[in-house]
Amino acid sequence: MKKKNLFYAIAFSMICSVIFASPVTKVSAASGNSMSVSVTSSKVKIKITKAKSKGTLYAYNANEYAKKDKIRGISKSVKAKGTALGTVNKGQSKTITVDRYDANGRDALYNKYYLLNGNTIVKGPIYATSIASAKKSIGFTQKSIKGLYTEGDANNISYAKDLGVQSITLNIDLGTLMYASASKAPADATTYDVNGKTYYFNTAAINGYDAVIRKASAAKMNVIAILIAWKNNNNDMYAKALRYNSPKSTITMGQNTSNATGRDDFIAMMEFLGHRYSQSKTNGYINSYVLGNEIDFTHYWYNTGSLDKFMEEYSRALRLTNLAMKKYASNINVIVPFTHYWAKSAGQVFKECPGYSFAPLKMINWLAKYSKAQGDYNWALAPHCYGVVNTKATQTLTDSSMKVLTGNYKTTKELTFTNLEVLNSYLNTSALKYKGKQRSVYLTECGASSGKISNKNLKYQAATLAYEYYKAAHLPFIKSFNYYRLKDEAGEAKNGLSVGLLKTNNVKKPAYKVFKHIDTKSSQAWTKGYLKYISYKRNGKGKAVKPSSWKASMNVYKTSFNWNKKWSWKKITKR
Secondary structure, three states, rough: HHHHHHHOOOOOOOOHHHHHHOOOOOOOOOOOOOEEEOOOOOEEEEEEEOOOOOOOEEOOOOOOOOOOOOOOOOOOOOOOEEEEEEEOOOOEEEEEEEEEEEEOOHHHHEEHHHHHOOOOEEEEOOEEEEEEOEEEEOOOOOOEEEEEEEOOOHHHHHHHHOOOEOOOOOOOHHHOOOOOOOHHHHHHHHEEOOOOOOEEOEEEEEEEHHHHHHHEEEEEEEEEEEEEEEEOOOOOOOOHHHHHOOOOOOEEEEEEEOOOOHHHHHHHHHHHHHHHHHOOOOOOOOEEEEEOEEEEEEHOOOOOOOOOHHHHHHHHHHHHHHHHHHOEEOOEEEEEEEEEEOOOOOHHHHOOOOOOOOOHHHHHHHHHHHHHOOOOOOEEEEEEEOOOOOOOOOOOOOOOOHHOOOOOOOOOOOOOOOOOOOHHHHHHHOOEEEOOOOEEEEEEEEOOOOOOHHHHHHHHHHHHHHHHHHHHHHOOOEEEEEOOEOOHHHOOOOOOOOOEEEOOOEEEEEHHHHHHHOOOOOHHHHHHHHHOOOOOOOOOOOOOOOOOOOOHOOOOOOOOHHHHOOOOHHHHHOO
16 A cells, blocks of 8 residues: 555565376356357367357457447557468357467467458457366465565575465566567576477576475465566566556656557566466466556556556457466466555556556446456456555544545445455456356555664554454455565665564564464454454444454444454465
8 A cells, every 4th residue: 555655665575386187178258249259178169059140250459349349448450461361150159270379480379360341340349268287287276365475585495384274375476577579688598489480588587486496386385476577677688569658757667568569578478477487397387377466556557647548558468468368277367466555546546657547446447347348257356455544554344544444345435454344245246257256356566664663563463453354365266375475675774664573673563473373263362452443433433443353343334344344364274
C-alpha cells in the first residue's frame, strides 16, 4: 500500500511448485463461445459451432488485428490480412485442423483466430484455451498460506526455513535476462531455441535465480516469480523492439509486444523461464508468475490515458505468458498485480502519480470481459495490501484514512486488510468466475510497518501482522500471504516503511517470532499479548473500540462475509 508522501517500494512475490504427472491437460473454452481453439502436441483445432454467417477462418499473430477490430492497443499492424485456413457456411458447425508447427518450427500456439465475412468480424479474436502441456502439474502442497519475500538472496532461505514459510517471492528482471541479438551476446551466454530461432540468455543472472529457486524447491517451498523490466539504457540486454519507455517512468519499462520482434522476444523469454523451471529438480520449480508490478500506475508501463489501449497491451502480454507457461505445465498460474487502490484510481484520490492511473476495479472488469470473450483462462489477482496506512506503526483501524474504505466492493476506494473480505462478493460474481469458481488471490506484497522504530511500535507491528494473517487465512480465495519483507530496507525505513521482520542489522523484531508461530498450534499463545494493540471504529464511524478477541477484530465493516460463521482456529493453525 502506498500513500502520497511515500515513494514506491516495488516489491514482488511468487509461488513455485513441484508434482509430476500426465502429459496432456485441457482447459475448457469460455461458455457460450461459437468458436474455440485446442492445441495438441502436433495440431491446432479450431471448432466453430453454428456460425452466425458465412465466413473464412483466419489465423493472425497476437499483435495483428482484423481491419474492423477497434481494440488493438498500440499495435500498428492495421494492414495484416492473416492466413486463411478454411471456410464455413451460415449455421454450420465445423472443426478446422492445421499443423501446430510450420517448416521453420514456429508454434501456432500463440496465434489468435477470426472468423471473417469480408471485413466483418463474425467471431474473434479467439485464443487457444485447451493446451497440451508437457506436465499436468508442478507444485508442492502447502500446509498454510504463509510465504516470504526473501530479497532474492539464496542465503535468506535459511530464514525462510526457520520461519516455516511454504512459499517465497522472487523478482526476475526481464531487462537483463536476454541479449538483444546473437551479436550482442558473450561467449558464455546460455542458448535456447524458440519458434525456430536461437536466443541468448544472461548466464550470470540465470545462475543467481537458480541458486534461490533450487534451495527453495529443495525445501519444498513454492516459488512465485515477479516478472519486471527495470529501467536501463543497455540496448545489448533488452532489445529496442521490446522496449516501451514511458517518459514518466524512471523505474520500469513496459514489454512492447505490439511489433513482431518484440512479440517474439517476449515469447522467447517466457518459454525459457517456463521450460527451465518446470521440467526437472535440477533447476528448481516456479509455478506462479506475476506479470509486472502495480499496473494501475500505468505510467510505469505504457504512457496512455486510454483504458482500452493500455489493457489490450497488458492483456496481450499476460495471454502470451499464460500460453507459454501452459505449454510446459498445466497448473502454472499467471497473476495480475495492482496497488491498494480499488474503485478509484490513485490520481483521483491522492494525485500521487506523475502520470496516468486507472481504478483497478475497472481494469479487472475489462480483463474479465475480454478474456472470457477471447477464450477464458485462469489468471489470478495480486492486490498489494497493508494496514490502513502502510508507514504507520500503529496500523490501528481508527485512522482518518478509513474514510476511503467501505464494505462494498463497488464503492470502496481502497482495499486494505481492514476490508479485504469485500473481494469475496466480487469474486463470486459470474463475470469474474473461472469455470464456475472464484479466481485466486495471491498476496505477493503485504506487510506491517514498525514505523520509526521504538519498543511500542515494534509491538504494534507484531499486532498488525497477526491481524492481517488471521484475516487472510479465513478468505478461501487467498492462496498465499507472502510477507514483505524479511529485512528493513534503508531507503524505505527512512520514510517509515519499516516492514522487515529483521532490523537492518539483522536483529529479529517481535514480529519475527509472531510470524514464525502464526500458523502453528501455538499461534494463540504467541499473539494474545498483542490483541490490546488493535482497535477499530465500526464501519469507520463513532468511537474507537478494542476487540475482545481476534475474531471480533475481523468484523470492522459490514459485508456479506459472516465472520461469526466463518471464523475457526483450524483455518489458521495448519502447520
